[in-house]
Amino acid sequence: MGEPIIELNEITKKYDNQFAVDHLSLTIQKGEIFGLLGPNGAGKSTTILMMLGLSEPTSGGVKVCGMNSTRYPLEVKGRVGYLPDDLGFYEQMTGFENLVYTAYLNGLNKQVAEKRAMDLLYRVGLLDAANKKAGKYSRGMKQRLGLADVLMKDPEVIILDEPTLGIDPEGVRELLKLIKELNEQENITVLLSSHQLHQVQQICDRVGIFVKGKLLAEGNIESLAKQLFFEDTLVINVTAEPVSQALIEKINQINGVNRFENLGDSIEIYCDFDVTPTIANTIIQEGAKLYHITKKDYGLDEIYHRYFEGSEAT
Ligand SMILES: Nc1ncnc2c1ncn2[C@@H]1O[C@H](COP(=O)(O)OP(=O)(O)OP(=O)(O)O)[C@@H](O)[C@H]1O
Numbered sequence: 001m002g003e004p005i006i007e008l009n010e011i012t013k014k015y016d017n018q019f020a021v022d023h024l025s026l027t028i029q030k031g032e033i034f035g036l037l038g039p040n041g042a043g044k045s046t047t048i049l050m051m052l053g054l055s056e057p058t059s060g061g062v063k064v065c066g067m068n069s070t071r072y073p074l075e076v077k078g079r080v081g082y083l084p085d086d087l088g089f090y091e092q093m094t095g096f097e098n099l100v101y102t103a104y105l106n107g108l109n110k111q112v113a114e115k116r117a118m119d120l121l122y123r124v125g126l127l128d129a130a131n132k133k134a135g136k137y138s139r140g141m142k143q144r145l146g147l148a149d150v151l152m153k154d155p156e157v158i159i160l161d162e163p164t165l166g167i168d169p170e171g172v173r174e175l176l177k178l179i180k181e182l183n184e185q186e187n188i189t190v191l192l193s194s195h196q197l198h199q200v201q202q203i204c205d206r207v208g209i210f211v212k213g214k215l216l217a218e219g220n221i222e223s224l225a226k227q228l229f230f231e232d233t234l235v236i237n238v239t240a241e242p243v244s245q246a247l248i249e250k251i252n253q254i255n256g257v258n259r260f261e262n263l264g265d266s267i268e269i270y271c272d273f274d275v276t277p278t279i280a281n282t283i284i285q286e287g288a289k290l291y292h293i294t295k296k297d298y299g300l301d302e303i304y305h306r307y308f309e310g311s312e313a314t
Helices: 044-051 074-079 095-105 109-122 139-151 169-186 197-203 221-230 243-251 276-285 298-313
Strands: 004-015 018-029 031-039 059-064 080-083 157-161 190-192 206-211 212-221 234-241 256-264 267-271 290-294
Touching: 004 044, 004 109, 004 190, 018 044, 018 190, 031 044, 031 197, 044 157, 044 190, 074 080, 074 234, 080 095, 095 109, 095 139, 109 139, 109 256, 139 157, 139 169, 169 190, 169 197, 190 197, 206 221, 206 256, 206 298, 212 221, 221 298, 234 276, 243 256, 276 290
Parallel strands: 031 190, 031 206, 080 157, 157 190
Antiparallel strands: 004 018, 004 059, 206 212, 234 267, 234 290, 256 267
16 A cells, blocks of 8 residues: 555534535545536535645645645645645746746746746747747646746645646646656656546546535546446447347346347347357357457446446436
């Protein structure tokens, strides 16, 4: 097991007698990329603010890098880089000048600051735009500058609130690649909040699904799929020709097969356990042509929608 770097213990935040965050417990290990996932108003930003010590929990405890964030916000701030969703730069200053200014606020000397700013501009692919005014940067460039900005203080953890919002697909790809590289090469722990499900799925080791202040589930995609789709343990998708009544009956008799759905151009077979080879044999023995047979994987989109459908139904 890894070393915990963010520890939330039964934290709550109440506004006007309403829980924005409701008894949330979560541990994030050093070196992980963790995705906070949830609809608007779920409590993601409130949770992040409590991690940073910028908002005090109504009850419960928050530790980051082993320190109580509520009691030691400045110490936590020194070790954690935070990129808010509404990041702002001095638009009249260049990208380089913005970074150097951040370094100045963090107490770095000029020489170190200038070298680090250039290194980071190179790292995030903005060296060519170093002397361009930040006000002229595209949204994607601003996000990359934001990433360079949070890295100026050499943090152990970076917290990114909706980092991919408003960026075009190519920009998103570049940003995510960069976040993954930072995580792998510098062992920086990353916590990011997002609505962009398929993007989160690409780079996160684990995700937590938030709805109405509660963490409904957390884990990697595979374990979330298991928690959620446990009734349909396994679905096997088959394309074969012809699908005769005799073949359907034979498949239904296979031990482990629960039910069968004809989708027109393919069939889906719901099973208790993996019977792919038996199904393939049965199709061939019945004289049909087998074009395609695969186990269906559930993606984060399906996981997310099923959770939210469930939560709305209650
Ligand atoms: N300062 C505040 N005063 C009163 N209510 C607040 C305050 N901040 C947040 N809330 C409420 O707490 C709940 C959680 O909000 P929060 O901003 O944490 O959600 P979120 O998941 O980050 O959503 P979004 O993606 O829209 O930013 C919402 O119902 C919000 O209206």
